[in-house]
Amino acid sequence: MSYGTLYGVGVGPGAPDLLTLRAVRTLESVPVLALPRSSDYGRSMAWQIIEPVIRACPEQERLLLTFPMSKDPERIRPYFETAFSKIGERLERGQSVAFVTEGDPSVFSTFIYLRREAPKRWPGVTIEIVPGVTSITAVPAVTGIPLADGQERIAILPATYGVDDLADVLLKFDTVVLMKIGSEMPKVIEALKRTRLLDRAVFVSHATMAEQRIVRDLSELGAQRGDCFAMVIVSRKDRSGVLAGDVAFSSVADLAEERA
Numbered sequence: 001m002s003y004g005t006l007y008g009v010g011v012g013p014g015a016p017d018l019l020t021l022r023a024v025r026t027l028e029s030v031p032v033l034a035l036p037r038s039s040d041y042g043r044s045m046a047w048q049i050i051e052p053v054i055r056a057c058p059e060q061e062r063l064l065l066t067f068p069m070s071k072d073p074e075r076i077r078p079y080f081e082t083a084f085s086k087i088g089e090r091l092e093r094g095q096s097v098a099f100v101t102e103g104d105p106s107v108f109s110t111f112i113y114l115r116r117e118a119p120k121r122w123p124g125v126t127i128e129i130v131p132g133v134t135s136i137t138a139v140p141a142v143t144g145i146p147l148a149d150g151q152e153r154i155a156i157l158p159a160t161y162g163v164d165d166l167a168d169v170l171l172k173f174d175t176v177v178l179m180k181i182g183s184e185m186p187k188v189i190e191a192l193k194r195t196r197l198l199d200r201a202v203f204v205s206h207a208t209m210a211e212q213r214i215v216r217d218l219s220e221l222g223a224q225r226g227d228c229f230a231m232v233i234v235s236r237k238d239r240s241g242v243l244a245g246d247v248a249f250s251s252v253a254d255l256a257e258e259r260a
């Protein structure tokens, strides 16, 4: 069978002018845009990002697909099945489908599941990924905190899956990026206090979007639940890099003491 091409298109962290030229070209050239959203009645963030930028194409189909935010595989499986079969119908008709992903399609994206499933469902289908500006680089841009310099190491954690080892991670890595914060903010703050790194952490929500919010004093946030587009970036010391040398810590206590 001759399928259409399946694209995974990253459209950046929110500001429409952070779409790449390749993303715009791809989005304008396909007959079907697959637009994820988290509820049947909600808006698609992916569509909100691209709408101001892409040329109106009256013939183009905008296929809204619901993927609820849940950790329960049984709850989300039927939604994935529905989405895969709708995409499959179009690919089997020979239509190319661009699955639009906020940020980059390789970072905590539903497209990863689709990418894995596609060759089993549509053998020989061509898959192309268009990388996007990820929130992991957008947050350093809006806060002015570099991700890594010289020999520094970076850790990226999905906080909602647990932050019990956060103090150890903060010990081993120079920069820690906490994504998917959800209700874990109090635990994040607690671990930052334990390592005396609270003042080295910055909270950012909706980076690069009109609603962007940057909080440099995390104690202001209290038990507040992080929103869906929020991140905490922790940089454990001023940049070391190759020119300044590095400071090594052998234990959480050692690190906390240095910060005291």
Ligand SMILES: C[S@@+](CC[C@H](N)C(=O)[O-])C[C@H]1O[C@@H](n2cnc3c(N)ncnc32)[C@H](O)[C@@H]1O
Residues within 6 Å of the ligand: 013, 014, 101, 102, 103, 104, 105, 106, 107, 108, 109, 133, 134, 135, 136, 138, 139, 178, 179, 180, 181, 204, 205, 206, 207, 208, 209, 227, 228, 229, 230, 231
């Ligand atoms: C499902 S992941 C998607 C990540 C996306 N694929 C990327 O490359 O940025 C969603 C998480 O990314 C982070 N995120 C995405 N966009 C963001 C933004 N504009 N500002 C801050 N954090 C953002 C938040 O931590 C959010 O919980």
